[in-house]
Amino acid sequence: MKDDIILLGHGSGGKLSHQLLDELIIPILSQVAQSEQNDAAVLEGITGERIAFTTDSFVVDPIFFPGGNIGDLAINGTVNDLAMSGARPLALSVALILEEGLKLAELREILESMKRAADKAGVKIVTGDTKVVPRGKGDKIFINTSGIGLFDHDLRPAGSAARPGDKVLINGSIGEHGMAVLASREGLDLHSEIATDSAPLNAMVAKLLAAHGAAIHVLRDPTRGGVATTLKEIALQSGVDICLAEESLPVNAAVAGACAILGLDPLFVANEGKLLVIVAPEEADSALATLQGCEYGEQSAIIGEVTAVSAGRVMMRTAIGGLRAIEMLAGEQLPRIC
Amino acid sequence: MKYSTEYRDPELAKGLIAAIAKDVADYAGQITLMEVCGTHTMSIYQHGIRNLLPAQVRLISGPGCPVCVTPIGYVDQAVAYARREQTIVATFGDMVRVPGSSSNLQREKAEGADVRIVYSPLDALAIAEKNPDQSVVFLGVGFETTAPTIGGSLLEAEKRGLKNFFVLCAHKTMPTPMIALASDPELKVDGYICPAHVSAVIGSDAYRPIAEGFGVPCVVTGFEPVDMLRGIQLLVRQVLAGAARVECEYSRIVKPAGNRTAQAILFKVFEPCDADWRGIGPIPNSGLQLREAYRKFDALTALPVEVEEPREHKGCCCGEILKGKLGAKDCPLFRKSCTPEHPIGACMVSSEGSCAAEYKYGDC
Numbered sequence: 001m002k003d004d005i006i007l008l009g010h011g012s013g014g015k016l017s018h019q020l021l022d023e024l025i026i027p028i029l030s031q032v033a034q035s036e037q038n039d040a041a042v043l044e045g046i047t048g049e050r051i052a053f054t055t056d057s058f059v060v061d062p063i064f065f066p067g068g069n070i071g072d073l074a075i076n077g078t079v080n081d082l083a084m085s086g087a088r089p090l091a092l093s094v095a096l097i098l099e100e101g102l103k104l105a106e107l108r109e110i111l112e113s114m115k116r117a118a119d120k121a122g123v124k125i126v127t128g129d130t131k132v133v134p135r136g137k138g139d140k141i142f143i144n145t146s147g148i149g150l151f152d153h154d155l156r157p158a159g160s161a162a163r164p165g166d167k168v169l170i171n172g173s174i175g176e177h178g179m180a181v182l183a184s185r186e187g188l189d190l191h192s193e194i195a196t197d198s199a200p201l202n203a204m205v206a207k208l209l210a211a212h213g214a215a216i217h218v219l220r221d222p223t224r225g226g227v228a229t230t231l232k233e234i235a236l237q238s239g240v241d242i243c244l245a246e247e248s249l250p251v252n253a254a255v256a257g258a259c260a261i262l263g264l265d266p267l268f269v270a271n272e273g274k275l276l277v278i279v280a281p282e283e284a285d286s287a288l289a290t291l292q293g294c295e296y297g298e299q300s301a302i303i304g305e306v307t308a309v310s311a312g313r314v315m316m317r318t319a320i321g322g323l324r325a326i327e328m329l330a331g332e333q334l335p336r337i338c
Numbered sequence: 339m340k341y342s343t344e345y346r347d348p349e350l351a352k353g354l355i356a357a358i359a360k361d362v363a364d365y366a367g368q369i370t371l372m373e374v375c376g377t378h379t380m381s382i383y384q385h386g387i388r389n390l391l392p393a394q395v396r397l398i399s400g401p402g403c404p405v406c407v408t409p410i411g412y413v414d415q416a417v418a419y420a421r422r423e424q425t426i427v428a429t430f431g432d433m434v435r436v437p438g439s440s441s442n443l444q445r446e447k448a449e450g451a452d453v454r455i456v457y458s459p460l461d462a463l464a465i466a467e468k469n470p471d472q473s474v475v476f477l478g479v480g481f482e483t484t485a486p487t488i489g490g491s492l493l494e495a496e497k498r499g500l501k502n503f504f505v506l507c508a509h510k511t512m513p514t515p516m517i518a519l520a521s522d523p524e525l526k527v528d529g530y531i532c533p534a535h536v537s538a539v540i541g542s543d544a545y546r547p548i549a550e551g552f553g554v555p556c557v558v559t560g561f562e563p564v565d566m567l568r569g570i571q572l573l574v575r576q577v578l579a580g581a582a583r584v585e586c587e588y589s590r591i592v593k594p595a596g597n598r599t600a601q602a603i604l605f606k607v608f609e610p611c612d613a614d615w616r617g618i619g620p621i622p623n624s625g626l627q628l629r630e631a632y633r634k635f636d637a638l639t640a641l642p643v644e645v646e647e648p649r650e651h652k653g654c655c656c657g658e659i660l661k662g663k664l665g666a667k668d669c670p671l672f673r674k675s676c677t678p679e680h681p682i683g684a685c686m687v688s689s690e691g692s693c694a695a696e697y698k699y700g701d702c
């Protein structure tokens with residue numbers, strides 16, 4: 001392409017728009033040439049009684065951060081939302097809102113990582129849209145992805161399905177995505193690079209459901225608000241108490257250190273490649289082994305259990321034996337002052 | 339990391355809990371200990387320490403959160419700067435949500451004001467350097483822990499010849515309010531858990547007037563659970579023995595005379611002044627103002643603005659909570675109209691405020 005930045009004309013629908021699509025977006029994201037594309041993608045061969053459908057918008061700042069960028073985040077986020085319903089992600093749409101002045105080299109890098117993420121997750125990008133807003137009316141790039149997924153089984157894992165006695169599992173160290181973004185946003189020199197954990201979890205979910213079936217009661221990805229907020233949502237939906245054991249919670253040393261410096265609690269920090277699994281007690285150990293055998297699951301751990309039917313409390317047994325309540329994240333986590 | 343892991347050793351902590359319980363087993367009275375540091379407040383909740391202690395030992399929170407003790411008029415002043423043309427307000431994160439009389443900085447930012455969150459006054463200095471046509475007002479809030487870094491940033495501003503960097507000063511100092519609370523007849527404080535970071539600067543000797551003059555035992559402790567429990571044990575033992583002296587559990591960081599370098603910077607730039615403490619009122623010599631030679635950096639003198647008449651919110655108990663006379667749960671607004679999403683008082687806003695800690699971690 002001739003230009004090296006996004007111009008308003010790239011969103012005009014005219015010649016420049018076609019050039020952007022033909023020369024950059026379609027060659028990277030899609031196998032179907034623009035000349036063969038219609039107003040809507042038509043998906044064939046879908047059978048069965050249920051499909052999963054979800055959407056998510058991505059506005060992360062900065063758009064590049066250690067371990068990833070807004071592009072792979074947008075793919076993994078929607079893939080994971082589909083996977084948490086138990087569905088097999090099939091197809092995604094990608095809508096780009098670009099700010100005038102965005103560097104084409106950056107857009108290319110984002111598109112290429114979207115393609116890699118989609119390939120890794122085994123999902124196709126079948127339709128999309130591109131708009132350009134004047135400089136100052138957006139923030140470089142916003143991405144919306146929507147996706148549909150199919151069910152190869154009759155299982156219905158849900159936030160309302162936790163039962164007393166169930167065990168709570170997670171597939172690894174918490175708080176990495178939030179701290180990676182925060183550290184790069186604020187230019188914090190933490191002397192250790194914390195990378196995002198952004199990853200597709202659909203293969204892991206497929207293995208869990210195939211091996212443990214109806215014993216998998218709840219699947220949720222603890223994104224914004226962190227593990228604490230997601231568990232609180234589950235406790236409220238299911239009407240149960242959940243108790244975590246502090247010493248079993250995986251937190252890598254760099255995240256723990258950065259959180260300590262900034263006065264943040266890793267339990268409330270966002271994840272993008274983590275999965276909370278609530279499983280029937282008799283299958284807990286074997287489900288843990290399944291998770292540990294998966295890519296992105298080596299550090300999996302049993303972190304707590306569902307203790308009783310109640311109004312929905314989440315508690316943590318601290319390492320020294322104390323008990324503390326865990327509430328949802330309120331407002332933003334702010335760095336402390338002293 | 340290993341150093342702090344040792345101070346989180348569960349077995350050591352459990353041993354201390356058992357020892358404290360044994361110490362007070364035959365004691366019929368109540369021992370009330372006050373912490374005056376927001377990070378201690380958080381640590382007590384975070385580790386669930388309160389419900390591990392015997393019934394005779396009661397922990398209460400004092401005026402230890404710098405955001406919480408900052409009067410509402412200061413927030414109004416900051417809001418006025420946010421509304422000023424060609425002005426950037428730079429602040430530590432906690433201040434942006436503190437409610438003023440009719441607005442707050444978060445709202446001003448949403449309406450277009452340039453309010454930036456920084457992690458260090460040096461970041462604010464960099465903003466001033468990058469924006470020579472704008473005035474940058476840094477909100478100087480905090481105790482002796484933040485004051486030296488702000489002092490250092492002013493020395494640096496002078497060196498770089500910056501003319502657009504200003505500080506809105508509301509620094510407070512310890513241990514003056516601890517003396518005020520120790521002499522309050524309504525409030526029976528049997529011992530002080532003295533702040534850790536502040537003490538690293540001012541030194542543990544600073545608490546001798548409280549122990550020796552008012553007969554209240556003082557122990558400086560660190561933030562880890564083993565630190566906290568050791569500090570509590572030392573205080574309980576002093577109370578039971580009828581003693582009142584200063585002890586330092588946190589001697590790996592805190593020296594009797596403190597950090598002389600930090601003190602030198604602090605007193606080069608600042609001098610003591612009377613200060614208004616939210617909830618407690620004016621206390622002589624409990625704040626810091628810029629010395630004559632540095633007053634050109636004082637936002638109040640250099641950039642006069644019109645400020646609304648401060649109005650406290652009706653029913654807010656922050657004052658009584660900051661004095662330790664009420665707990666968060668005693669306030670009629672707590673969890674009802676006052677929540678972290680819609681805070682009414684400062685104790686709910688700051689992550690280290692006692693209402694926010696109670697809301698977030700509450701005792702089970």
